[in-house]
Amino acid sequence: xxxxxxxxxxxxxxxxxxxxxxxxxxxxxxxxxxxxxxxxxxxxxxxxxxxxxxxxxxxxxxxxxxxxxxxxxxxxxxxxxxxxxxxxxxxxxxxxxxxxxx
Numbered sequence: 001x002x003x004x005x006x007x008x009x010x011x012x013x014x015x016x017x018x019x020x021x022x023x024x025x026x027x028x029x030x031x032x033x034x035x036x037x038x039x040x041x042x043x044x045x046x047x048x049x050x051x052x053x054x055x056x057x058x059x060x061x062x063x064x065x066x067x068x069x070x071x072x073x074x075x076x077x078x079x080x081x082x083x084x085x086x087x088x089x090x091x092x093x094x095x096x097x098x099x100x101x102x
Contacts, residue, residue: 092098 089098
């Protein structure tokens with residue numbers, strides 16, 4: 001027998017067989033005592049990890065959007081600075097203040 005998506009499938013073996021109670025989980029045999037407590041605990045931890053991973057993905061998308069916005073703002077600011085430099089160069093040329101080092 002093999003476990004299903006809902007959980008383990010337990011065998012009909014009894015202690016009279018000389019064996020303790022076993023469950024088959026995804027092809028592996030494990031004791032029922034382990035399954036009752038630890039299997040549910042593992043599933044609970046995996047659910048929390050999945051939720052945390054989803055939250056991290058959402059936060060990462062938000063950071064990506066914010067970074068894109070900052071980059072666009074910097075490009076706009078850079079274009080404005082270049083425009084001011086060109087304007088200042090024209091004013092200096094008209095006034096005859098053109099610096100040879102420039």
